[in-house]
């Protein structure tokens with residue numbers, strides 16, 4: 172149960188006060204409307220504060236009030252509409268509260284605010300609809316950083332309060348969440364310790380309906396698959412099947428076996444498929460969920476670091492054919508992703524560390540604060556300290572979610588930024604007969620591609636040096652000789668492997684390359700072969 176502040180975010184007129192009061196009553200928590208408290212504390216109504224002292228003074232008052240409230244427990248906060256747009260407030264709320272954005276469409280907001288006289292930010296605008304729409308558009312990028320985004324429409328406050336109440340009951344103070352914001356197909360990625368112990372409450376909060384068909388990797392079926400089954404049986408029927416560990420299970424044969432298992436169970440369209448395991452089981456079970464009865468609800472419970480930060484988020488599902496990996500698949504978003512950090516305890520070091528390569532990638536392509544965190548906390552991350560794991564997984568999920576939201580079906584090319592380190596990485600995997608782990612190949616690939624970016628004049632050499640340092644601290648390879656048992660590989664073989672990649676895409680090789688830490692650009696012009704060779708040599712002879 173969450174005892175830290177529960178904060179409701181949203182535009183004026185989105186119902187924070189009425190929802191907050193109903194929620195506080197259900198929880199038996201205190202309710203505070205921050206606008207009311209500011210007015211009370213500073214002795215005048217908000218329109219008067221705006222008129223006499225201006226918006227900046229009001230924002231300072233808000234921050235002062237928030238810094239006191241945020242330290243309290245068992246309190247529901249209805250925050251002022253502009254509160255999360257101030258960086259200091261956003262950081263305070265994000266770190267210390269469980270936050271819900273009450274999203275209401277602009278039409279409904281207009282209906283509620285068309286004639287309001289007590290909203291200083293709307294006064295004096297002849298076209299109030301336009302004013303609401305533009306202010307909302309400016310604020311949306313702040314609001315969407317709340318852990319949960321609720322589509323409220325015209326739902327009664329009582330119903331919204333009920334939904335939040337279920338989450339507050341299901342989660343603990345140490346849990347975090349990120350919402351993949353895809354409108355009606357939005358879903359939360361929940362991150363925390365011992366989430367499986369609270370599984371039935373979390374499923375009820377989504378909500379997800381029985382019967383449940385649990386598909387688990389055989390190496391984690393006991394105890395994780397069985398624990399999932401035991402908890403879900405409290406909500407109704409829950410069946411468990413296992414699939415053999417390893418990439419070989421992403422096969423047509425396993426898909427057929429699972430379709431038939433579901434048919435024998437007579438799983439109805441409103442049942443739920445639950446994947447428990449790494450990316451292999453997630454991709455396979457996701458594909459089966461996308462196709463069985465033309466699509467049923469699906470939950471990802473990733474148990475490897477790679478699956479938590481990458482494959483479980485984004486809705487790409489697939490099986491392999493002998494001709495190529497991931498050749499048959501579908502986009503099918505999960506309804507929930509549940510990253511229980513305790514499940515990582517049994518992961519051997521090598522694949523765990525390899526999973527960190529994707530985390531470094533997110534830092535370099537989009538999140539300089541994550542990159543700095545990796546640099547400063549590397550020791551704790553390598554030791555799998557639960558707080559460090561929660562931070563890096565939540566931030567990675569947030570980057571992956573934002574890219575997925577921008578290009579859900581890989582149509583605009585924006586998802587291409589995720590390929591940083593992968594053009595060299597894939598060639599290296601192929602040329603070495605997959606004797607490196609994917610993350611190891613990506614770490615070396617990022618080194619080669621950062622070198623390339625520097626040689627192309629896109630970034631300072633410092634980017635390459637800092638990235639190399641962070642990879643080293645995280646015990647990831649930056650050149651081939653650091654990989655245990657890596658076979659020798661010739662430059663020609665690598666260049667040929669890259670050429671095959673190029674042919675498959677029917678275009679010149681395109682790279683996502685860093686401009687600085689936290690920003691990448693996609694190359695359009697062909698990169699000279701001499702530079703590609705130089706980059707390969709760099710990761711062989713460093």
Ligand SMILES: NC(=O)c1ccc[n+]([C@@H]2O[C@H](COP(=O)([O-])OP(=O)(O)OC[C@H]3O[C@@H](n4cnc5c(N)ncnc54)[C@H](O)[C@@H]3O)[C@@H](O)[C@H]2O)c1
Nearest residue numbers: 390416417449450451452474475477478482487514517518
């Ligand atoms: N869908 C996507 O967007 C996407 C993105 C990246 C990768 N992928 C796919 O993900 C797959 C790789 O994922 P992966 O690295 O998780 O591989 P995996 O699922 O094969 O898991 C790796 C190994 O770890 C074992 N394992 C799983 N959980 C464990 C735990 N908690 N403790 C100990 N062992 C555990 C598994 O049995 C397996 O042997 C590939 O098939 C790749 O194509 C998909």
